[in-house]
Each structure stands twice: as C-alpha cells, then as structure tokens.
Amino acid sequence: MEQCFYCYFFMLERSTFFNKNYSQCKATIDKDSDKIVILPEIFEDMKFSIYSILAVLILLLIACGPSDEEKARVKVGYAKMLLEQQDTIQALQQLDSVARLYPKAPYSISAAKNLINEINFSLLEQKENELDSLKMKIIELEKPFVKEKTEFDRYARYTHKRQTLNRSITRSFLQIYLDERGEMYLSSNYHGENWLNHVGLRVYDKEISAKTDSVPIGDVNNHRSDFMEYKWEKVTYRNGKDNGVIQFIADNADRRLKAVFLGKELFYIILEDYDKQAVKDALALSKAILKKKALEAEIKELQQKLQIS
Numbered sequence: 001m002e003q004c005f006y007c008y009f010f011m012l013e014r015s016t017f018f019n020k021n022y023s024q025c026k027a028t029i030d031k032d033s034d035k036i037v038i039l040p041e042i043f044e045d046m047k048f049s050i051y052s053i054l055a056v057l058i059l060l061l062i063a064c065g066p067s068d069e070e071k072a073r074v075k076v077g078y079a080k081m082l083l084e085q086q087d088t089i090q091a092l093q094q095l096d097s098v099a100r101l102y103p104k105a106p107y108s109i110s111a112a113k114n115l116i117n118e119i120n121f122s123l124l125e126q127k128e129n130e131l132d133s134l135k136m137k138i139i140e141l142e143k144p145f146v147k148e149k150t151e152f153d154r155y156a157r158y159t160h161k162r163q164t165l166n167r168s169i170t171r172s173f174l175q176i177y178l179d180e181r182g183e184m185y186l187s188s189n190y191h192g193e194n195w196l197n198h199v200g201l202r203v204y205d206k207e208i209s210a211k212t213d214s215v216p217i218g219d220v221n222n223h224r225s226d227f228m229e230y231k232w233e234k235v236t237y238r239n240g241k242d243n244g245v246i247q248f249i250a251d252n253a254d255r256r257l258k259a260v261f262l263g264k265e266l267f268y269i270i271l272e273d274y275d276k277q278a279v280k281d282a283l284a285l286s287k288a289i290l291k292k293k294a295l296e297a298e299i300k301e302l303q304q305k306l307q308i309s
Contacts, residue, residue, distance in 0.1 A: 072098050072108030079115065092119060117306065124302040131295045134288060141285040144278075145178075155179040158285065160278035172269050174201070174259060176246070176282040177236075182289035184282055186212075186242045190233040190261055195224070198233055198263030203245055203271070205255045210248035213241040214262075233261075250280040 075098055082091035098105070098112040146164065149156040158178040168175065172191050178184045188201045199222065202211040215222045221236040237245070249257065253276040261267040303309075 068102040068104040069106075069108055072102035072105035072112075075101070076108055076112055076115070079112070083119070088119060088123070092116065095119075120302050120305055124299065124306065124308075127295055127299050127302070131292065131299065134292050134295065138285070138288050138292065141281070141288055144281050145285070147180075155181055155183075158282065160281060162274040163278050172261075172267065173275050174203075174249075174271065174279070175275075176279045178282045178286055180289070182286045182293065184246065184286045185236060185238045186246050186279075187234055187236040188212075188259070188261055190231070190267060192231055192267070193229055194265065195231050196233055196261055196263040196265045196267050198235060198261040198265075198267065200262040201235070201237075201245065201259055202262060203248060203257055203259045205252065205257050208248075208252065208255075210245045211243060212237050212245050213243050215241060246279060246283060249276055250283045253277060253280045 075094055079091040079094040082088075082094065095112040095116050099109045102108065142158070144162075145158040145160055147156055147158050156179065158180075160176065163173075163175050168189070170191055171189075173189055175187045175189055176184065177187065188198065190196055190198060197217055199216055200212050200214045202209055204210075215235050215237065217224075221238060221241075223234045223236075225232045237243075249271070253273075257271040257276060259269050259271055261269075
C-alpha cells in the first residue's frame with residue numbers, strides 16, 4: 001500500500017508580483033526505495049511556478065543592468081585613455097559614437113561633444129602651425145626654379161634654372177615638368193641627325209633600372225620636328241607613364257645613371273648631374289605642394305566642424 005501525504009509550496013509575496021498563498025499537491029513514498037514520488041498530475045503546476053520565478057529573475061537582472069549614462073561614461077573614459085596614448089583618431093571615433101549608441105545619456109553626450117571640440121581646436125592649431133612651416137619650406141624649394149605663367153598656360157609652371165630652353169635646345173636629355181598644383185611629369189628629348197622614332201625610355205646603372213611605359217608614334221605626347229639636317233624628338237610621359245622613373249632618378253641621383261631611348265634605333269646618354277638634381281628638386285617641391293593642399297583641406301574641414309568662418 002502507498003501512503004499519501006501533503007506537501008506545501010510557499011509562493012512569493014504579492015510585493016514580488018505574486019499573491020501570498022499555498023498550493024497543495026499530492027505525493028507518495030515508494031516503499032522499496034523510501035523515496036518521495038511526486039504524482040504526475042501536479043507536474044504542470046510545478047513547471048508553471050518555476051517558469052514564473054525564472055521570468056521574475058530575468059526581469060530583475062535586466063532592470064539592475066547598467067544605464068545608458070553609465071555605459072556612455074565608460075566609453076568617454078576609454079576615449080580619454082586613447083588620447084593619453086596619442087591615438088587621436090580612435091578617440092574621436094569613440095566619442096562620435098556616444099550620442100548614437102546611448103541617446104538617453106545627456107550628460108555623457110555633452111561631455112563627449114565638449115571633448116571633441118577641444119580635440120578639434122588642438123588639431124586646428126597644430127595643422128595651422130604645420131602649414132606655416134611648410135609654406136616657408138616651399139619658398140626655399142622654389143629657389144632653383146623659374147615660376148611663370150604665359151597666356152597659353154592654365155597653371156603657373158616651374159622650370160628648373162638648369163633646364164631652360166636656351167640651355168637645352170641642342171642636346172639630348174631628360175626634362176622634368178612641374179606646375180603650381182604639384183602635378184609633375186617627365187619627357188625624353190632627342191637631338192641628332194637621324195630619326196630614332198623612340199617611344200620609351202630606360203634609365204639604369206649596373207644592376208638597377210626603371211623603364212617608362214610606351215608612348216606610340218602618332219600619339220599627341222610623341223612629337224617630332226626637323227630643321228635642315230637636324231632632327232628633334234620629344235616623348236612626354238604624363239599621367240603616370242613615367243612608371244616610377246622620376247622616383248628612381250631622385251633616389252639614385254648620386255649614381256652614374258645612364259638612359260637609353262627606345263625606338264627603331266637605340267640612343268644612349270649619361271645623365272648630367274644637374275639634370276638629375278632637377279628631377280630631385282622637382283620631386284621634393286611637388287611633394288611639398290601636394291602636402292600643402294592636403295593641409296589646407298584638413299584645416300577647412302576642421303573650421304567647418306568648429307563653425308569658424
């Protein structure tokens with residue numbers, strides 16, 4: 001015979017979402033094992049009670065989690081740590097995200113905006129000082145050049161003083177071109193008694209070399225003319241067609257560089273020191289001009305952010 005008894009389950013107080021009451025449920029004692037066996041008909045009630053308790057616990061955990069203000073404050077603190085590590089870009093990214101991620105954190109949003117303004121003011125001052133220094137450097141870099149703008153020029157051009165027309169009309173050489181935008185290109189100029197029909201150029205010394213892209217005859221950048229028994233050929237390598245030759249010459253200006261004009265006939269020259277220096281000077285000036293343009297754009301962007309006219 002199985003003996004019946006009653007067990008009582010105590011439920012949570014009304015203040016914790018439930019009415020205070022007791023539920024009766026039946027159970028039996030297994031005579032063979034002396035274990036309590038809960039009858040099947042009360043499982044559903046027990047499961048409902050357990051699920052209710054779990055739901056309350058989950059709600060309490062959610063309610064007790066950090067607020068938007070607390071989470072935003074942590075993010076602002078992290079941004080300050082990044083600033084101490086000189087990681088300005090990452091710090092700005094963290095601060096910019098505060099208002100988007102935590103819209104219910106007005107105090108931290110305000111703190112983030114103030115810190116962003118402080119950073120931008122500091123960056124603006126730094127870049128303005130850098131621009132002033134760069135302008136002085138450009139003045140020095142311009143000294144080996146003649147800067148002029150004719151009625152046929154859209155932009156002012158820099159011509160190296162050692163590569164002016166009256167010094168170069170009767171020789172074969174490489175010429176560098178630079179304008180006020182910092183745009184730069186190279187040309188190979190041939191002067192002689194026979195046509196080369198050259199379309200490219202290779203500059204080399206022993207084991208190192210660099211070669212331009214080909215500019216075919218008939219292209220607007222492949223020009224030829226003649227006068228009496230003399231022939232002139234000029235191939236211009238624009239829009240990157242120098243294929244790194246400009247940088248190669250500048251990097252190896254101290255070496256005895258040679259150049260071969262590539263065409264139906266080959267023509268060899270040794271690059272003059274002043275032609276190599278002209279390329280090196282033009283590259284340095286070009287980089288400075290391009291850097292100046294970039295700084296001016298960055299300063300303008302910062303002024304707009306700070307609403308400075």
